[in-house]
Amino acid sequence: MKNKVVVLTGAGGVLCSSLAKAFAKKECKVAVLDLNREAADRVAEEIKAEGGVAIGVQANVLEEQSLDGAKAVVNQELGPCDILINGAGGNHPLGTTSEPYFRAEDLNNTVEGFKTFFDLDVDGIQFTFNLNFIGTLLPTQVFAKDMVGRDECNILNISSMNAFTPLTKIPAYSGAKAAVSNFTQWLAVHFSKIGIRVNALAPGFFLTDQNRTLLTETNGSLTSRGNTIIGQTPMGRFGEPGDLIGPTLWLCGNQASFVTGVVVPIDGGFSAFSGV
Numbered sequence: 001m002k003n004k005v006v007v008l009t010g011a012g013g014v015l016c017s018s019l020a021k022a023f024a025k026k027e028c029k030v031a032v033l034d035l036n037r038e039a040a041d042r043v044a045e046e047i048k049a050e051g052g053v054a055i056g057v058q059a060n061v062l063e064e065q066s067l068d069g070a071k072a073v074v075n076q077e078l079g080p081c082d083i084l085i086n087g088a089g090g091n092h093p094l095g096t097t098s099e100p101y102f103r104a105e106d107l108n109n110t111v112e113g114f115k116t117f118f119d120l121d122v123d124g125i126q127f128t129f130n131l132n133f134i135g136t137l138l139p140t141q142v143f144a145k146d147m148v149g150r151d152e153c154n155i156l157n158i159s160s161m162n163a164f165t166p167l168t169k170i171p172a173y174s175g176a177k178a179a180v181s182n183f184t185q186w187l188a189v190h191f192s193k194i195g196i197r198v199n200a201l202a203p204g205f206f207l208t209d210q211n212r213t214l215l216t217e218t219n220g221s222l223t224s225r226g227n228t229i230i231g232q233t234p235m236g237r238f239g240e241p242g243d244l245i246g247p248t249l250w251l252c253g254n255q256a257s258f259v260t261g262v263v264v265p266i267d268g269g270f271s272a273f274s275g276v
């Protein structure tokens with residue numbers, strides 16, 4: 001791992017900042033990319049304060065020009081990209097239904113903000129598909145060029161366990177992550193002859209800013225959805241960012257040299273459990 005150049009998108013966020021720090025501890029040179037410049041810079045500064053090598057770079061995973069600019073900075077400051085982690089992603093409230101199940105009377109529900117399947121907004125759905133799928137494809141087009149003709153390069157996408165079985169209420173996010181998992185397999189095959197491995201993690205439920213209000217009340221107790229999740233997670237807890245580190249370093253390192261096209265659930269058994 002030493003001196004590998006690792007580019008992580010969405011690395012100003014909770015999960016990928018933790019991965020960025022883990023790569024830095026392995027003496028990799030880390031490029032912390034995020035739409036939010038302050039968040040990217042903050043994570044890079046934290047890494048440097050601990051003696052690591054890192055740069056913060058503002059980049060929008062949905063804009064090729066922005067990614068080209070980021071790549072130029074990474075190449076100049078750190079060198080060509082060896083490992084790409086496609087971490088930027090998320091859901092949008094306009095692609096989310098208010099209730100898990102549709103009932104006939106919901107058609108007449110006039111409560112402001114109440115959304116059934118029939119109210120799902122194409123813009124919200126498109127936002128979610130773009131951020132998760134196009135936001136994985138475009139950075140790969142830009143940074144994987146550095147990997148062609150070089151050894152030991154690989155890509156790690158961040159899917160979700162909702163790609164295996166969709167979660168209630170979030171059809172767009174579930175479908176978009178299914179596309180990320182499918183693309184992981186497709187690209188693994190496509191790049192197999194030039195030695196670029198492509199894998200994905202499928203995290204289960206990690207308590208982060210994106211889902212905190214869905215899963216916990218203001219007093220810290222679990223919401224009904226939070227309770228359902230813990231009840232369906234055989235290991236009986238939410239994931240911690242640190243739970244992703246071991247599988248990430250394994251998949252991106254030489255010990256996984258014959259592993260490509262896999263989507264590894266990191267979910268405390270959620271996706272293996274039938275509920276009975």
Ligand code: NAD
Nearest residue numbers: 010012013014015035060061087088089090160203206208
């Ligand atoms: P987060 O919101 O903490 O981090 C996401 C980061 O992506 C943010 O810093 C945000 O600024 C950045 N971002 C958003 N749009 C961007 C864009 N257009 N270009 C560049 N950066 C952009 O979220 P997280 O929980 O750390 O999630 C990281 C990844 O893990 C996401 O792909 C998410 O879908 C996935 N995931 C999270 C969970 C969970 O429980 N938190 C579960 C499964 C999968």
